Amino acid sequence: MRMSMNWLKEYVNLDGVTPEVLAEKLTIAGLEVEGIEKMAEGTNLVIGKVLTCENHPDSDHLHVTTVDIGDEVLNIVCGAPNVKAGQKVIVSKVGAVLAGGFQIKPAKVRGVESNGMICSLSELGVDKKAQTEEQLSGIYVFDEEAPVGETRVLEYLGLDDTILDIGLTPNRADCNAMWNLAKEVGAVLHRKVTWPSCQAASKIGTAGSFKIASKTEKCPVFVGKVVNHVKVGPSPKWLANYLHAYGIKSINNVVDISNFVMVETGQPLHYYDLSKLPHHEITVVDDVEMTMQALDGQDYEIKKGDLLITTGGQPTGIAGIMGGEESKIDESTTSIFIEAAVFNAVSIRNTARRLGLSTEAAMHFTKGIEPMAPIKAVDRSVQLLKELAEAEDFEENVMVGTIEDSVKTVTETLIHCNTLLGTAFTMDQVVGVLQDLDLNPIVEGDNFTCTIPSYRTDLNIREDIDEEIIRLLGYEDLKTTLPTMEATVGELTDRQQMRRSLRTSLTGLGLSEVVTYTLVSQKFIDNALMPLGEAVALAAPMSEERKYVRTSLMMSLLECLAYNQNHKNEHVNLFEISSVYAVDQQQERFAMVLSDSLQNSKLNRIDIRSDFFTAKGVLTETLRKLGFAAERISFQENNIDPEHFHPYRSACVMLGNQCLGILGEIHPVLAKELGIGKAVYGELKLDLLLESKASKVKFSAINRFPAVHRDIALVVEENIKAEQLMKTIKAAGKRMVKQVEVFDVYQGEHVESGKKSIALSIVYQSEDHTLTDQEIQEVHQKVLARLEKDCQAVLRG
Numbered sequence: 001m002r003m004s005m006n007w008l009k010e011y012v013n014l015d016g017v018t019p020e021v022l023a024e025k026l027t028i029a030g031l032e033v034e035g036i037e038k039m040a041e042g043t044n045l046v047i048g049k050v051l052t053c054e055n056h057p058d059s060d061h062l063h064v065t066t067v068d069i070g071d072e073v074l075n076i077v078c079g080a081p082n083v084k085a086g087q088k089v090i091v092s093k094v095g096a097v098l099a100g101g102f103q104i105k106p107a108k109v110r111g112v113e114s115n116g117m118i119c120s121l122s123e124l125g126v127d128k129k130a131q132t133e134e135q136l137s138g139i140y141v142f143d144e145e146a147p148v149g150e151t152r153v154l155e156y157l158g159l160d161d162t163i164l165d166i167g168l169t170p171n172r173a174d175c176n177a178m179w180n181l182a183k184e185v186g187a188v189l190h191r192k193v194t195w196p197s198c199q200a201a202s203k204i205g206t207a208g209s210f211k212i213a214s215k216t217e218k219c220p221v222f223v224g225k226v227v228n229h230v231k232v233g234p235s236p237k238w239l240a241n242y243l244h245a246y247g248i249k250s251i252n253n254v255v256d257i258s259n260f261v262m263v264e265t266g267q268p269l270h271y272y273d274l275s276k277l278p279h280h281e282i283t284v285v286d287d288v289e290m291t292m293q294a295l296d297g298q299d300y301e302i303k304k305g306d307l308l309i310t311t312g313g314q315p316t317g318i319a320g321i322m323g324g325e326e327s328k329i330d331e332s333t334t335s336i337f338i339e340a341a342v343f344n345a346v347s348i349r350n351t352a353r354r355l356g357l358s359t360e361a362a363m364h365f366t367k368g369i370e371p372m373a374p375i376k377a378v379d380r381s382v383q384l385l386k387e388l389a390e391a392e393d394f395e396e397n398v399m400v401g402t403i404e405d406s407v408k409t410v411t412e413t414l415i416h417c418n419t420l421l422g423t424a425f426t427m428d429q430v431v432g433v434l435q436d437l438d439l440n441p442i443v444e445g446d447n448f449t450c451t452i453p454s455y456r457t458d459l460n461i462r463e464d465i466d467e468e469i470i471r472l473l474g475y476e477d478l479k480t481t482l483p484t485m486e487a488t489v490g491e492l493t494d495r496q497q498m499r500r501s502l503r504t505s506l507t508g509l510g511l512s513e514v515v516t517y518t519l520v521s522q523k524f525i526d527n528a529l530m531p532l533g534e535a536v537a538l539a540a541p542m543s544e545e546r547k548y549v550r551t552s553l554m555m556s557l558l559e560c561l562a563y564n565q566n567h568k569n570e571h572v573n574l575f576e577i578s579s580v581y582a583v584d585q586q587q588e589r590f591a592m593v594l595s596d597s598l599q600n601s602k603l604n605r606i607d608i609r610s611d612f613f614t615a616k617g618v619l620t621e622t623l624r625k626l627g628f629a630a631e632r633i634s635f636q637e638n639n640i641d642p643e644h645f646h647p648y649r650s651a652c653v654m655l656g657n658q659c660l661g662i663l664g665e666i667h668p669v670l671a672k673e674l675g676i677g678k679a680v681y682g683e684l685k686l687d688l689l690l691e692s693k694a695s696k697v698k699f700s701a702i703n704r705f706p707a708v709h710r711d712i713a714l715v716v717e718e719n720i721k722a723e724q725l726m727k728t729i730k731a732a733g734k735r736m737v738k739q740v741e742v743f744d745v746y747q748g749e750h751v752e753s754g755k756k757s758i759a760l761s762i763v764y765q766s767e768d769h770t771l772t773d774q775e776i777q778e779v780h781q782k783v784l785a786r787l788e789k790d791c792q793a794v795l796r797g
Contacts, residue, residue, distance in 0.1 A: 001168055001176055004245035006161045011182035012193045019162040025188045030471045031175060032167045039245060040124040040159035044096035044104075046070065047142060047150040050118075053078075053085045058110040067091055067118065070149020077114035082138035088146045089139055090119040090153055099125025126159065130244055158241030171458040173368035177266030180370075180455050187436035187472060196264075198383040202375070208395030210337065211281045218307055218344035219284040219319065221401035223374040225338040226274065228393035230254055230385060232333050239388070248360070254329050254336065257384045259360070266369055266455075267340055267377035268361035270309075270317060272327045274335040279312035284319055284341070284400075294322040294357075306351045307343055320348040320365045321357050338381055340374040342401075349540045366540075370455040372405055408452040412462040415446055420463065421470050423477050433472045434465070494690060495588070498626060499577055502590060505622045510599055511573045511592060516556035518578070519546035527670075528552035529644055529683055530662065533582030549581045553591040553683055554644065558666070561593050562676045571596050573610065577686070589661075591683040592618070595676070612649050612665055615680040619653065619663060627694030628655060634723070638662055644670055644681075653684060655692055660684045707738065707765040708776050712784070713796040714758050715751060720791055722758055729762060732786035736771075736779045739763040757796050 005019055014022070023033035048069040056062035056077065063083050067074050069091055076091070083089075093116050096104040102123070106115050117123075120139050121131055128136060146156070154160040166175070174180040179195050186193035202225055212224050232252050235243075239260060240250035248259050258269040274280075290302050292315040300318065302308055307319035317323040320343040329336065345366050352362040378397065385391035414427055427443060434441040439450040439459075452459045459465065470478075492500065503513060521544060525535045531551040541547040550556060557576055564572040575592040594610035598618070601607075608614060620630055635651035641662060642650070650664020661684035671679065714725065726740045744759035751757050762783070764776055787793040 001166045001181065002246050003164045003166055003178070003181060004161050004242060005164070007178060007242045007245060008182055008185060011179065011195060012186045012189070012191050014189075017189060019164060022185070022189075023164055026164070026166065026185070028471075028474070029184070029188050030169070031172065031184060033164050034167045035165040037163045037165065038125065039161045039163065040121070040126050040154050040157070041099045042092060042096060042119070042124045042154065044093045045119075045151065045153040046091050046093060047146050047148055047153060047156070048074070048089055048091035048118075049148045050083065050085050050087045050089060053083055056110060056112060058112075062109065064112055065118070067116070068148060069093070074116050075113055076116050076118055077109040077112050078118045078139070080118065080120065080138040082134075082141070083118060087139075088142040088144070088148065090124070090142075092117045092119050092123075098123050124154075124159070130247070130249065158237060158244065161241070161245050163245055168367075170367075174266070174370060174455045174457065176364055176367055177370075177373075177455070178264045180266065183438060183455075187433070190432075190436055196380065196383070198376075198379045201379040201383045202381070202394075202397055204382070205394035205396045208398070209280055210395065210398055212283070212398050212400055213281075214284040214400045216284060216286040216307065218286055218347045219341055219400070221342040221374060221403060222282075222284060222399065223340045223378055223403070224282065224398045225378055225382070226335070226395035227338065227382075227385060227391050228274070228335045228395070229391065230334065230336055231390040232329065232331055233389075236388060252329065252331070253388050254333065254385070257381060257388060261377050261380045261384065262360065262364065265373050265377045265380060266364055267373035268320065268364050268369075269377055269381065270323050270339040270361075271329055272316065272323070272337040272339065273329055273333045274337050275333070276327045277311050277316065277337065278314065281311055282316070282337070282339070283310050284308070285310055286347070288315070290315065292318070293325045294318060295325055295328050296322065297325060300355050300357070303354075305347065307347055309339075318351065318355070318357070319343055321352050321355070321359055321362045338378060340377045340381075342369060342374060346540055353541070353543060368457065370457055371403060372454040375403055405454055408460075409449050410452060410459065410462055410465055411447055411449045412465050413446050414448070416462070417466045417469060420466050422479055422481075423470070423473075425469065425473060425477070429473060430469055433469050436472070437468060439465070439468075495686075498686065498690065501626055502575075502577060502622065505625050506575045506592065506618075509618055509621070510571075511575045511594075511618075514557070514560050514574050514576050515578070516553075516560055516576060517546065518550055518581075520548055520550045520556065521545045522547065524548070524550060524552075524555040527555050527644075529554035529641055529681075530685075531582070532580050532587050533585050536581055536583055551580050551582050553578060553580060553589055554681065557591050557593050558670075558674050558676060558679070558681065561595060561679060562674050565595070565676055571598075571600060573598060588686045589683055590686050591681070593679055593681045594618070595679040610678075610680055612651075612663070612680055615663055615682055616651075619682055619684075623689075626689065627696060628689070628692070629695060632656065635663070638664060643667065653682070655688065658688055658692070660688055703765060703767060705766055705768075705770050707763050708771060710762045710764065710776075710780060711743075712760055712762065713744070714760070714787060714791075714793040715755050715796045716758060716791055716793045718747075718754055718756055720756075720758075720793070722760075725758060725760065725787065725791055725793065728787055728790050729760070729783050732783045733762070733764070733779050736764050736766065736775075737762060737783070738765045751796075 019036050023036055027033050046069045048067040051066045051068055053063050053065045056064050063078050065076050065078050067076055092104045094104055094106050104117050118139050121135050150156055168175050182193050208226050210226050212222050214222055232254050235250050235253045235256040239256050243250055243259055246263055250256050258271045262268050286307050287304055288302055288308050289304055291299050293299050308315050309317035309319050316327050343365050348362055348365040431441050438453055441448045441450050450465055525548050529552045535551050536549040553576055561572055573594045577590050579586055579588045594615050597607055598610050598614050599606055599608045623633055634654045636654055638650040638652050644667055645664035646667050653660045653663050663682035666679045666681055722742045729740050730737050741761045743761055746757040
């Protein structure tokens with residue numbers, strides 16, 4: 001909320017209060033002031049009149065001017081393209097300090113003396129967004145009435161104002177209205193606040209024929225009023241200045257009144273040119289699909305669920321966001337229809353986000369409006385239209401729904417208040433605060449009953465009243481105490497230890513950790529790997545790209561890979577540890593993606609390519625360090641999700657009989673769609689690892705007895721897997737077999753059709769003695785016999 005100090009003075013006396021002091025007091029009271037901004041800066045300024053303007057003799061763009069500033073005539077060299085004789089302009093005299101600390105000094109510009117500067121608004125620090133194209137392109141030119149020699153230039157321009165940028169918490173939507181914000185300032189400063197007297201100003205007029213209706217529950221209240229005569233023209237200077245301070249450009253007196261009242265009351269308004277409405281009827285609907293043109297001249301696609309203002313079945317505005325082009329107020333307008341409605345906050349937010357229309361009206365509706373705001377806004381509109389637009393010939397208010405100023409009271413006791421807060425406030429202190437807040441406390445013994453104003457929708461229970469008391473009396477009254485807590489040993493939980501071990505292991509292998517967005521689009525949900533369940537959709541997402549809470553890490557990590565590859569980053573190997581969510585479910589997962597090379601050193605001629613087996617090794621080693629030995633981990637055919645992975649190059653990672661996740665090469669079709677190269681991806685469920693008992697990682701001395709290597713080539717049926725052979729060898733050799741490795745698989749010449757040859761390397765080693773040839777031969781024969789019996793494997797000749 002942008003709060004103008006000058007505008008605020010209309011309601012509360014700020015004598016002796018600097019912007020800095022007010023900012024500090026408001027921040028302490030809970031309304032954090034995030035910035036203090038002067039609308040313009042400049043000292044030693046004066047209004048001058050350009051007497052002469054000649055081209056500079058040594059420049060094709062500079063001008064040599066003489067400027068009358070009342071008490072003297074100055075020679076000034078000016079480079080602005082729009083400077084002319086007869087203009088009244090802003091002159092900064094020698095010694096002036098402008099925005100950014102720029103100081104004006106006497107100078108010679110290409111041999112011509114210059115004593116001062118003719119200024120543009122930008123040189124005074126005026127926001128460029130608040131300037132017209134003409135003002136941005138050159139110096140500022142006053143109207144003919146500007147008094148030459150006037151030194152209060154910023155005041156004359158309406159730029160002698162300071163803006164406080166206030167960050168409001170969600171529960172204080174009432175302070176989006178200047179009137180209510182003034183009440184807050186009055187309470188903080190203990191000063192009286194006076195709102196403009198306009199109550200019941202709209203209760204005038206004759207019976208009319210204008211009809212309004214609402215065909216949706218998303219518009220429970222709609223107040224309208226016909227004004228049959230208004231005069232459109234420029235806004236008075238004070239009105240344009242206040243809107244400028246807030247950040248709204250002045251258009252004309254009628255449109256400016258609607259914006260001014262919105263800021264004052266917090267109620268967005270829309271004024272329609274009555275003559276441009278084809279029917280004297282307005283209906284609010286939410287079941288239309290069409291394209292319509294709004295006030296900004298752009299076409300917008302309306303979908304079912306969007307609130308739409310129609311007249312005679314034709315659209316005339318996007319409800320709560322922006323009116324239509326065909327009914328806008330312009331110089332030819334002579335009669336208007338005033339709209340003040342209440343629209344569903346979630347519906348307005350969703351429509352505004354989808355259409356990319358972040359208007360002031362949408363912001364107010366989204367944050368919440370007090371129940372009485374529509375009536376207050378129409379009352380104030382009628383008052384200002386009479387004063388500033390010669391409004392007359394009114395019709396009676398028309399309304400859909402009901403507005404009731406229901407009286408809400410909350411009772412609290414001083415004992416409960418002080419006990420809850422840990423304070424010792426007196427009844428006089430408490431009553432003083434509540435009176436400043438217009439809560440009109442009535443005291444009966446230890447009890448006090450507050451009547452809640454309609455705009456304080458955040459006050460409902462007695463604890464809310466206690467919060468108001470402490471924030472205004474000051475948290476410094478709270479006693480300093482040490483918390484009482486049980487002494488515990490500081491140590492990591494099992495989950496924290498697992499995360500740390502994973503990070504240490506993977507970063508040691510050359511992978512980089514990433515943190516990606518938890519919120520994703522519909523596309524990510526549709527392409528989820530092992531989705532946890534039904535995705536959770538946000539009620540009011542930031543955008544369609546961040547509408548769902550992800551059910552898998554896959555698409556997020558692959559998107560990150562694509563980003564890096566598109567930016568020509570090489571050897572991108574990433575991992576992420578994060579939770580995924582579904583309706584009533586949560587699960588922590590680990591994911592990794594390898595691309596190009598895991599390790600590469602041209603000097604040492606090392607190039608470990610990132611393929612399925614590299615990723616398998618990384619995964620196996622990482623799990624081993626977590627206490628899950630390779631014997632407990634197996635890889636089975638991927639029959640869970642073959643769509644995301646290359647055929648025959650993926651596997652389910654098994655811990656016993658449980659599926660931890662999937663590891664494999666990304667399917668070429670998906671890789672092309674995402675714009676990535678060859679990559680291997682794996683995703684595991686960490687919760688399953690936590691539920692399983694990990695073995696303690698033990699360290700032992702290097703075996704000092706020699707190992708014996710034997711290579712064998714076995715001919716087996718095509719359906720026999722190498723893993724089955726390896727398990728059989730280990731079972732037969734027992735502790736004597738230290739390692740089994742496949743080093744060749746062959747089908748073709750010299751191997752019978754329907755069979756294949758698998759070559760394996762076996763390492764025999766004892767832990768307590770050197771093996772003899774006889775011992776090695778005996779165990780080797782056992783292995784071969786077991787292979788023949790269990791796998792029908794025979795040695796290849």
